[in-house]
Amino acid sequence: MIQIGIIGSTGYAGQELVRLLLQHSEAKIIWYGSKSYVGTPYSQVFQNMFELVDADCLEDNLEKLSEQADVIFTATPQGYLASLLNEKILSNTKVIDLSADFRLKNVEVYEDWYKIEHKSPQFLSEAVYGLCELNREEIKKARLIANPGCYPTCSILSIYPLLNEGLIDPSTLIIDAKSGTSGAGRGAKLGNLFCEVNENIKAYGVTSHRHTPEIEEQLTRAAKTEVTLNFTPHLVPMNRGILVTAYASLTKKISQEEIHAVYEKYYEKEYFVRVLKPDLCPETRWVEGSNFVDVNTVIDPRTNRVIMMGAMDNLVKGAAGQAVQNMNLMFGLKETKGLEIAPIFP
């Protein structure tokens, strides 16, 4: 039984970790960390957990926790983990960080986009970017996982095969993404109120969203050439789900069938990536609550572009689910353990 601590268990991603780990037969949560709810029963913060979780929230004490836990998940604000991580913690336990602190290898890029100083750049090179489908072998051996951002996970998996094959021109890449509101977190902010989000759609963070360099870094690795792209996120009036619609110019004449075959080859053995049948577009409703990413493409011969689409649940494959997938890999378990539930619809 893996002993698990969660720092930041009272946000949406933290709570989703709890939901998933409750149905994981090898996992036992021993620490429900929280900044705002210390001493409060966890099931009072999230009443869905009533009679399922019988524990109070504990302070977010990373070092103390590292002595008891086999693995710590940190679902915390940017900068938190970087300010506390040390060699002792990492020698005690494994850490899967759901924040952005260790996702970017270049500390200047991090500080430039996140506008905060990185307090432990010495761990950047060790940290493994936990996109399981791409970095499976490194993940298995890692002590420190940078769990990918929600938009990057969906974007990268949607684009990677064509980019890696050299079939699209990286300089033409545009990602137009749409997310449900749980991605904005559980903070009580005006912009997240029901009446402000409902019956509305808007772009935000245009040209400046902090997932941009993360996507670029990973796609640069894939393309083996510098990728600079436009990434525009939008806020959609729904709880969960991310949809990515990405555009790029094709580098050569290629048929829809051939493109489809590329995706099928790349993801043939990937349980969590579903390449849809031709002509079907990914929709967030078909992946809700699950760790699946649905992908598909459409070629436009008129413009010589390909439209690459991906849909996933931002709280599962985009956060907690992928974190559990990483844990499974790190502990030598079946990769899908605890993640085999079917998507919930409607």
Next chain:
Amino acid sequence: MIQIGIIGSTGYAGQELVRLLLQHSEAKIIWYGSKSYVGTPYSQVFQNMFELVDADCLEDNLEKLSEQADVIFTATPQGYLASLLNEKILSNTKVIDLSADFRLKNVEVYEDWYKIEHKSPQFLSEAVYGLCELNREEIKKARLIANPGCYPTCSILSIYPLLNEGLIDPSTLIIDAKSGTSGAGRGAKLGNLFCEVNENIKAYGVTSHRHTPEIEEQLTRAAKTEVTLNFTPHLVPMNRGILVTAYASLTKKISQEEIHAVYEKYYEKEYFVRVLKPDLCPETRWVEGSNFVDVNTVIDPRTNRVIMMGAMDNLVKGAAGQAVQNMNLMFGLKETKGLEIAPIFP
């Protein structure tokens, strides 16, 4: 492994059965019945099931299926099962009927409220009303289960303890219920369109909803006196969930603590009924996707009434989940098998 057939697997309740049975370690679906989609891959009707279900929809052939299945779930329109059921089928297999055909013991009441002739009243006395918490022992021995309606399940579990204890006056009972839109089914009707349901709330079937006699019959059994009540359902712009707010006059002076203790006593051993802490009101978001019913009460000394509230997922405890719970009981399995998932939030 229980061999399972589903007649009407392409409605919302049928699909929810599939979702739940996929995570049930003793269940194997061998027949995805459908009226409209015969020959179509099931995962094309519900793309959440892509790569999870590899079967085509079959015709709704009850008799043929009865020879292969250990149990048949019928998630079909009213009158369907009654028109086809016979002794041969019931001697071949068990039947759990999610329609209303065998819920009312009195055939005149059925025909009066449903406006159709009942074609097999001879099975009415044998059929067991599958509200597990009330009829557990009869269910274990049954061949034919009348799986309760969604509103009745939530209403009865919310009211039963006080009525059974004689603490409320049955003649004062009023049930004001609110349901998500999946309860209206997957038929392409104007009234169920997004733009008609969204940003709206309305009552419907006022004084005439067909769940009324079902609730009355069951509460009459509990109260050991004729119960006639008002039941008013409302349509809420959300996918899942039922909330019941019920009102009745108290028959004697009693404290909030004593009332609460009654519920705790009645549901102490019931895994799926959660009696909330005092002062908390049930909310549908805390039970979504799960088989839980959350209940609680508030006494109003000013009017000498008690407000009884219950929340549950109409597709789970209100349909497919309770059907699986019934199956578990009928096959001697652990009652919670396949139903232990935590509610999904948000």
Next chain:
Amino acid sequence: MIQIGIIGSTGYAGQELVRLLLQHSEAKIIWYGSKSYVGTPYSQVFQNMFELVDADCLEDNLEKLSEQADVIFTATPQGYLASLLNEKILSNTKVIDLSADFRLKNVEVYEDWYKIEHKSPQFLSEAVYGLCELNREEIKKARLIANPGCYPTCSILSIYPLLNEGLIDPSTLIIDAKSGTSGAGRGAKLGNLFCEVNENIKAYGVTSHRHTPEIEEQLTRAAKTEVTLNFTPHLVPMNRGILVTAYASLTKKISQEEIHAVYEKYYEKEYFVRVLKPDLCPETRWVEGSNFVDVNTVIDPRTNRVIMMGAMDNLVKGAAGQAVQNMNLMFGLKETKGLEIAPIFP
């Protein structure tokens, strides 16, 4: 041209006042009061007003404003107006208060339910309860209007005819109400976040909601006998709209047609109250954005009860629209001026 000041113009009700007054040919807003946004352009707080309102938010200075304005609308928290009102202000200008400060004639009842001390009870007897359909003549002569609460407006108009006619037993009255989320205000609270409200329904303030004594006081006046009732509000995942479903026992045998005729008689000359055709239930979607209240009833001969239903837009007839209607009456204008827009659908 009526010179208008709005104190609290940056909440939802305040903004709705602005929207309505912009299309009122006799109204000119000269003061956009705000506590949180002083100095900010109003159209930056509410971008729908961009290029329509060219003014900055001003401090909430009641006395200074009273010297410039013909009428002041206060859309402020409970206790605010009571703490500042004085004879000088009322001799300078008319005041229409959208808060609850002057709705209850009995100061103890106010302090008991609102848990705050009332600072100017001397104006309670002068204040006119601004439910236009009931108190039209007093309103015309008033200096101080207590603009009714949203739930009370819808409840009273739905119940009043039968109660006034003695056709229902006041001791059996139960009001089950449902409201959109704008009724909860624009404060940044966890409970109002999109992900907390969406896909959920819950009761709140059960037996303790502060609109209860307001409804009781007004219905007591109508019934000429003490009315004590149950009022249970629910939060619905939609922006606007209130639906009231009220229950009471009939005091004598009466037909559906006769009941309907009572409503038609009472509301025959009321532009804003629409008595629906028989068999139609009020729905909030049909009144959105307008000052209409749609009402109708259903009799249940089985239980000898009548179900009274009303639907309206909580921000219009339930707040800003009724306030404008009051203003029209006070200034001798056509009562419907600025309020004749059709409901917006979908």
Next chain:
Amino acid sequence: MIQIGIIGSTGYAGQELVRLLLQHSEAKIIWYGSKSYVGTPYSQVFQNMFELVDADCLEDNLEKLSEQADVIFTATPQGYLASLLNEKILSNTKVIDLSADFRLKNVEVYEDWYKIEHKSPQFLSEAVYGLCELNREEIKKARLIANPGCYPTCSILSIYPLLNEGLIDPSTLIIDAKSGTSGAGRGAKLGNLFCEVNENIKAYGVTSHRHTPEIEEQLTRAAKTEVTLNFTPHLVPMNRGILVTAYASLTKKISQEEIHAVYEKYYEKEYFVRVLKPDLCPETRWVEGSNFVDVNTVIDPRTNRVIMMGAMDNLVKGAAGQAVQNMNLMFGLKETKGLEIAPIFP
């Protein structure tokens, strides 16, 4: 008083025409045409119109109507008007067609994208594309207006200034658009059901949506060079609103301020196009119910692209509102007449 007939008044766009014309002081609707509801009171089809519209639906008889009406609005399926229009009708009355029949000048393009034969291509050259901001003078003299599609209106107004100025490279244009569900019409289709649309986002008509050639034709006129582009619409779980996010490469070094100045120059005198303050992104909630289009841009120096955004209400500026705006122009009225209402929020 302009005598108005509406063919297809019982769809969402037809109903919106009614709502807007009711508040237009020079307009009188004399014919509520319908295919499905002939003989039914209009206010029974749309109960928001109860006591506001006292007329029954009439058959969709274009020729007969042309003898009585000064102008006919056709909110009908593609191909309908083209199959019926003749010189006699056009000599009797003006026609504003909300369908696509006369939007494309090239009949082959029409037949290719719409998959139907065009029955009256002889009127294509006469028809004026009714995008008021671009074609105001031609509209004033027209007998036959092709009222623009919703997506094209928003896309063209968002892109036009930069394209017309030669500041963006037409070959790089990509339009990613998002629409509320009323754009899908009031037909009872599975895909438009509440539970299918709610909590979901998806792309549809990828590379094949029929608004593509319409946008291309108009932008080609603006750019004076052939424009071929990608247009991808998405379905958003909200009733109203369209958001366009368009991408293109800049043809020269230019600052954010200069780009902004271009938009301000182009739309300085346009009441219905609001160029937002720098750094603000258009949001559909700020234009709901109104005829406004909010536009703004962001330059990305990293990629040398500009992101052009536009938000509007698909039923108003995207359909009925623009149709009324066209009528105003054609009849020499103030262009904003009947359209000056502020957007409704929330």
